[in-house]
Amino acid sequence: MRVAKLIALLGTVAQGGILIYGFTQGDFNAAGSFFFHDPWGIVSLVDVYVGFMFFSVWVVYREKNWWAACLWVAAIMILGNFPTGIYAFLALQNSGNNWQKFWMGRHYQGEEK
Numbered sequence: 001m002r003v004a005k006l007i008a009l010l011g012t013v014a015q016g017g018i019l020i021y022g023f024t025q026g027d028f029n030a031a032g033s034f035f036f037h038d039p040w041g042i043v044s045l046v047d048v049y050v051g052f053m054f055f056s057v058w059v060v061y062r063e064k065n066w067w068a069a070c071l072w073v074a075a076i077m078i079l080g081n082f083p084t085g086i087y088a089f090l091a092l093q094n095s096g097n098n099w100q101k102f103w104m105g106r107h108y109q110g111e112e113k
Contacts, residue, residue, distance in 0.1 A: 062105020
């Protein structure tokens with residue numbers, strides 16, 4: 001589980017850094033124009049958002065609080081994989097090194113180790 005936490009943390013830091021770079025150095029309108037007019041741009045956007053939806057379904061499944069789940073999903077849809085990394089890292093931290101609890105969240109009914 002330590003390796004998973006490290007990967008989640010490094011991915012989150014990388015994603016956060018690249019978001020800052022993109023927002024400060026990039027042209028959001030020009031990028032959007034490319035993505036919506038190039039077939040591979042459209043393919044990339046659909047691919048990314050389908051992945052966001054898969055991850056979001058897992059978040060909704062495992063969260064106890066409906067409003068928290070909705071906020072996480074909104075953050076994922078707006079900021080992409082930056083919040084997914086944060087969520088995965090927090091879920092790993094709160095799982096007590098138990099993979100079933102990590103995956104199942106509120107549905108976990110096993111004994112605490």
